[in-house]
Amino acid sequence: MTLVVDNVSVGFDGQPVLQRFSLSIPTGTVVALTGRSGSGKSTLLKIVAGLMKPTSGTVSWDGIDLTGVPTHRREVGMVFQDRVLFPHLDVSGNIAFGLRNRGADKRAITNRVGQLLDLVGLAGFETRRVDTLSGGEAQRVALARALAPRPRVLLLDEPLGALDIDTRRQLTTDLASLLRHDGTTALHVTHDPDEAAQVADVIIRMQ
Amino acid sequence: MAWPAGRLVASAFDATAIRQVFGSARIWRIIGFTIGQATLSTTVTMAVAVPGAWLVGRHQFRAKRLLVALWSAPFALPAVVIGASLLALLPEHVERSLFSIVFAHVLFNVGMVVRVLGDAWERSDERIEQAAATLGAGPFRRNALMLRVLAPEAASLAGLVMALCLTSFAIISILGGPRLGSIETEIHRQTFQTLRIDRAAVLAVAQLALVSTALVATTRRRSGSSPERRTLLRMPRIGGGAIISALSIVTLLPIVVLADRATRWPGNTSVGDRSAGAFTALMEPTRGSGLLLAPIDSLFTSVRAAAMATALAVLLALITVAAARGSRFVDVFATLPLAVSGVTLGLGTLLAFASSPVAWRSNWWMVPLTQAMVAFPFALRVLRPALDSIDSRLRDVAATLGASPLHVLTRVVAPLMRAPLCAAAALAGAVAMGEFGATSFLVRERMETMPVAIGVLTSRPGDRLQTQAAALCVILAAVTMALTATAGLAGRRR
Numbered sequence: 001m002t003l004v005v006d007n008v009s010v011g012f013d014g015q016p017v018l019q020r021f022s023l024s025i026p027t028g029t030v031v032a033l034t035g036r037s038g039s040g041k042s043t044l045l046k047i048v049a050g051l052m053k054p055t056s057g058t059v060s061w062d063g064i065d066l067t068g069v070p071t072h073r074r075e076v077g078m079v080f081q082d083r084v085l086f087p088h089l090d091v092s093g094n095i096a097f098g099l100r101n102r103g104a105d106k107r108a109i110t111n112r113v114g115q116l117l118d119l120v121g122l123a124g125f126e127t128r129r130v131d132t133l134s135g136g137e138a139q140r141v142a143l144a145r146a147l148a149p150r151p152r153v154l155l156l157d158e159p160l161g162a163l164d165i166d167t168r169r170q171l172t173t174d175l176a177s178l179l180r181h182d183g184t185t186a187l188h189v190t191h192d193p194d195e196a197a198q199v200a201d202v203i204i205r206m207q
Numbered sequence: 208m209a210w211p212a213g214r215l216v217a218s219a220f221d222a223t224a225i226r227q228v229f230g231s232a233r234i235w236r237i238i239g240f241t242i243g244q245a246t247l248s249t250t251v252t253m254a255v256a257v258p259g260a261w262l263v264g265r266h267q268f269r270a271k272r273l274l275v276a277l278w279s280a281p282f283a284l285p286a287v288v289i290g291a292s293l294l295a296l297l298p299e300h301v302e303r304s305l306f307s308i309v310f311a312h313v314l315f316n317v318g319m320v321v322r323v324l325g326d327a328w329e330r331s332d333e334r335i336e337q338a339a340a341t342l343g344a345g346p347f348r349r350n351a352l353m354l355r356v357l358a359p360e361a362a363s364l365a366g367l368v369m370a371l372c373l374t375s376f377a378i379i380s381i382l383g384g385p386r387l388g389s390i391e392t393e394i395h396r397q398t399f400q401t402l403r404i405d406r407a408a409v410l411a412v413a414q415l416a417l418v419s420t421a422l423v424a425t426t427r428r429r430s431g432s433s434p435e436r437r438t439l440l441r442m443p444r445i446g447g448g449a450i451i452s453a454l455s456i457v458t459l460l461p462i463v464v465l466a467d468r469a470t471r472w473p474g475n476t477s478v479g480d481r482s483a484g485a486f487t488a489l490m491e492p493t494r495g496s497g498l499l500l501a502p503i504d505s506l507f508t509s510v511r512a513a514a515m516a517t518a519l520a521v522l523l524a525l526i527t528v529a530a531a532r533g534s535r536f537v538d539v540f541a542t543l544p545l546a547v548s549g550v551t552l553g554l555g556t557l558l559a560f561a562s563s564p565v566a567w568r569s570n571w572w573m574v575p576l577t578q579a580m581v582a583f584p585f586a587l588r589v590l591r592p593a594l595d596s597i598d599s600r601l602r603d604v605a606a607t608l609g610a611s612p613l614h615v616l617t618r619v620v621a622p623l624m625r626a627p628l629c630a631a632a633a634l635a636g637a638v639a640m641g642e643f644g645a646t647s648f649l650v651r652e653r654m655e656t657m658p659v660a661i662g663v664l665t666s667r668p669g670d671r672l673q674t675q676a677a678a679l680c681v682i683l684a685a686v687t688m689a690l691t692a693t694a695g696l697a698g699r700r701r
Contacts, residue, residue, distance in 0.1 A: 051603050071606035072614075078607040084600045088622040097618070098608030149609060 001027040001062040003153050003185060008047055008057030010040075017043050020057070023204070025153075028183040032190055032200030039206040041189040045155040048187065050074050061152055072101070077146030081158040083138035085130040091117075091141050092126040098149035116144035119178060136167035143175070147182065154179070154186040160195060172198050210565075211555030212547070218408035218558055228409045234393070241389040242417070244305060244379075245372035248312035252368050253361065255313060255457065256320035261350060262450050263321055264328020268442035274451065275325070278318030278458045283691040285641025287658040288680045289315050290381030291665055292461035295468040295677055303384030310457075311378045316368045318458050327360040328353065333438065366425025370418045374548035377643040377658065381665050390414045391550045395647065398554060408558065411551045418548070462684070469677035473670040485678035488671070502682050505640060505657040508575050512639035513586075515579035517632045520586035524594045525616075549581055549644025557648050574649050574656070578639040585638050586631035589694070593627035594620075630697035637690035641683065657683045 005023040009016065018040040025031050033041040046052040048059055050071035058067045066074055077098075085094050092113045099109045117123050120140040125133075133141065139159055146154055160168045160175070176199045179186055190196050196203050219225075228234050262268075263275055281289060293307045293314070301307055335356060336349045344352065354361070376391040383392060390410055397407040442448075472484025489502075547555075556577050560568040567573055597620060605615045643658040650659050657679055664676035 049603070049607050051606070070611075071603070072609050072611050074607070075609070076607050078604055080600050080604070084598060084604055086601060086605075086619060097605070097610075101609035101611075101614060145604075145608070151607075155607075 001152075003027075003048070004058075004060045005044070005048065006058045006060070008044070008054045008059070010043060010047065010052065010054045018047075018054070022057075025185055025187070025202075027185050029202060030179050030184070030186045030188060030200045032188045032196035032203045033206055034190060034193065034196050034203060035206035041206055042157050044206075045078070045157050045187060045189060048153065049076050049078055049155055075149070075152045076155055077149070077151035077153070078155045079139070079142045079146050079157065079159040082162040083130070083133075083135065083142070085133075085138055085141060085145075087130060089130070090126070091122065091128045091130060091133070094130060094141055095145045095148050097145060102149050104149075112148055113144075116148055119147075119181070120144045121174065134167075135163050136171055139163065139171060140174075143178070147178075147184065150182075152185065154184050156186060156188040156190075158189050158191065161191065168192075168195075175199055211552065211559040214559040215408055215411055215551065215555035218405055219412040221405045221409070224403075224405035224409050228406050228413075234410075237388055237390060237393050238413075240387065241373060241391075244308055244312075244389070245369050245375075245421075247305075248309045248316075248372040249365050249369045251309055252313045252316045252320060253365055255453070256317045256324060256364075257354070257361070258446070258450050259317070259321035259454050260324035260328055262442070262447060263325030264331075265440055266442045266447065267439040268447065268451075274455070275318070275322050278454050279322045280318065280688065281314050281458055281462065282316065282319040283637065283687065284315075284462075284684050285643065285658050285687055286315065286375065286377035287381065287641070287643050287661045287665075288465070288684045288687075289461070290378045291661055291676055291680045292465035293382055294665060294673065295465040296461045303382055303387070305387065307382045308375075308379060308387065310461075311382055312368075312372045312375065314458055314461055315378070316371060317454065320364050320368065321454065323364060324357065324360060327357055329439070331356060362425045366422050369421045369425070373418050373421060374414070374550070374644075376548065376550050376647075377662065380643075380662060390417070391548060391644070394550050394554060398557070398648065404554070404558065407554055411554050415547065415551060465677050466681055468674060469681045472674055485674040486682075488675055489678060502657055502679070502686075504655060505683075506686070508656055509578065509636050509639035511572070511575035512578035512582055512642075513632050513636035515576060516583035516586045516635035516639065517628065519579065519583045520590050520631055520635070521628070523583075523587055524590040527591060527594075549642060549646075550648070552577060552580060553645035553648030556645065568649060574646055575639070577645045577649055578642045579635070581642050581645055582635040582638040586635040589631040589634055590624070590627055593624060597623055626697045630694040633690045633694035633697060637687045637694065640687050640690065 003023075003025045005021060007020045007022055008018055009020055010018045017038070021040070021044065023031070023044075033044065035041055043052065047054050050066070050069060054067070058065055060066055086097065089097065095113045095116055096109045099112060104112070113126070114123075117125060120143060122137060122140055122144070125137070125141075130138065130141065143159065156175075160171050163171065172195050178184075179199065188196070188199055190199075193203075259278070263271065289311050293311050294302050297307055297310070331353060336353060339349050339352050373389075374391060375389070376395070379387065379389045379392050380395070383389070388396070391414065394407045394410045394414070397403045397410065469485050470481040470483070472482045472488070556573065557568055560566065560573065601619055601623075602615050605619045606612075610618060640656075641658060642656075643662060646656050647659055647662065650656060655663070661676050661679050661683065664672045664679065
């Protein structure tokens with residue numbers, strides 16, 4: 001199974017951001033996207049997620065065209081740069097959110113939430129309010145939440161960009177082992193070449 | 208909203224009615240009085256408020272927040288309560304005069320101006336003043352300079368006060384007596400006493416033009432504000448206490464006297480004794496029905512109005528979020544009712560829903576619907592910023608986690624909007640509860656709202672009726688203040 005981005009173009013205010021961009025990612029591969037600001041890295045993630053429509057080109061998974069499929073049916077996971085957690089839900093509520101949308105039963109939800117909290121090193125944080133979490137803890141919860149429904153592709157938009165250097169170093173190691181542990185297919189946007197080298201199987205520098 | 212406005216404007220295009228209205232010396236006297244009292248009220252309000260804003264914006268003193276909240280409280284009170292409080296305070300020979308009308312307008316508006324202008328002063332860039340000081344400007348010249356810097360804010364506030372005084376119906380109905388009338392009271396008189404709705408429509412359109420001119424003429428580009436609040440000084444020894452005393456007397460004394468009056472039931476026991484006689488008398492069958500019905504009816508009507516206003520505001524707020532392109536249209540649509548007075552809206556509704564197939568003006572839902580039209584811009588002003596402040600990425604994340612647009616709305620947006628929704632509903636309820644202008648055109652016998660009942664009682668002679676009016680005012684003020692406070696608290700809990 002492969003994620004294919006084929007000849008995708010998009011622009012803002014008449015300025016092209018992506019021009020006939022193509023990419024093919026076999027399942028289980030982690031691709032890091034690096035490059036200067038405005039080179040279209042985050043835009044590409046939004047197009048894959050269905051949050052933005054390309055002016056031309058297609059996105060497909062396993063030969064099925066996803067271009068017209070709405071975001072909530074694409075089975076992708078996304079993690080943003082800074083804390084984007086649901087403030088009205090606690091830690092386990094956030095992680096369970098996607099599982100509930102996909103109709104998982106209560107026991108399956110509890111098991112998966114517990115398993116992911118162990119994986120991201122936050123066991124015991126189930127009932128914590130999200131506004132009491134540190135930046136690093138919040139990003140671990142966001143990662144667990146995105147992984148919970150077992151997405152086809154995980155989209156990481158500079159997920160460690162807002163963290164201090166020590167937390168960032170620790171989380172880079174954890175993220176790399178987590179992605180390998182689950183065999184997750186991922187597109188990882190980063191400005192940090194060390195982080196890209198540690199996490200990704202393939203590095204693409206966008207111009 | 209559009210249908211009543213359209214019918215009103217259509218009715219105003221009657222050459223005979225236009226000639227009769229603008230050919231009458233009496234009408235010109237009324238227009239002159241309307242503009243004159245509004246100009247005088249605005250001038251006095253600004254003259255009292257500017258020293259207050261200077262004190263609040265530049266200085267720190269004990270109980271500052273409490274005092275500013277107390278001074279602004281009359282702005283949240285229904286205008287009939289303000290009118291009745293002046294009747295309770297002033298001696299008989301001045302209680303229905305230009306003086307009492309101006310006093311009531313100052314009492315109503317001054318705290319709001321002090322709060323808003325004071326806040327702008329506190330947020331103004333203090334480096335301007337520091338630069339002036341290095342160039343040799345003393346304290347007086349520096350304050351004069353800051354007043355020049357804040358002139359756009361002051362002009363906009365003066366325009367708002369002017370518009371409120373031009374459209375003031377309840378205060379002039381109560382304090383104008385038979386001699387003094389404004390365009391608003393004349394519209395009411397032409398509709399119900401001389402039964403010349405065509406003339407009333409001409410006056411309503413003229414009024415709308417006058418208010419729009421006042422608002423447009425005073426809108427200036429705001430001066431830039433600093434994100435940091437300025438360093439506040441200690442309260443000045445000379446003048447500080449006098450300003451606080453003057454503002455407190457102007458804004459609080461009439462309300463205190465009104466509350467005192469409500470507890471002095473004439474003829475019950477010896478003079479001066481306090482009792483709940485006026486409140487218990489509300490239950491006696493007077494004028495065919497116990498006046499206690501008014502609070503109960505008012506409560507039900509304003510609950511319905513609040514529900515309608517909040518539902519409409521939610522719908523419009525969601526439209527603006529869903530379609531960024533339509534937001535400008537929604538902004539204009541939502542601001543329109545603020546420029547249209549309650550009287551104009553009431554008359555428009557009366558005209559629009561008078562004949563088949565839309566002869567609905569006597570239906571039970573017409574009063575709450577009209578009140579909802581008055582209240583919904585306030586609800587929208589609470590809901591829109593709250594909705595805008597929800598990080599759009601939360602919706603994006605929810606969608607990537609499999610939430611359909613409906614689920615995003617019910618599982619993400621709705622839980623985050625609980626507190627702002629409560630605030631919007633409470634504020635809409637408070638506005639509906641105190642609404643007098645539009646309601647007085649539509650209300651039916653035995654279905655009176657509290658403001659209408661107060662208006663009727665204050666227009667009649669007799670100590671007992673005046674004390675009953677004061678008692679009703681106390682109930683109305685307590686309910687609206689409780690609703691406004693709820694809105695404030697819920698709005699802060701995010």
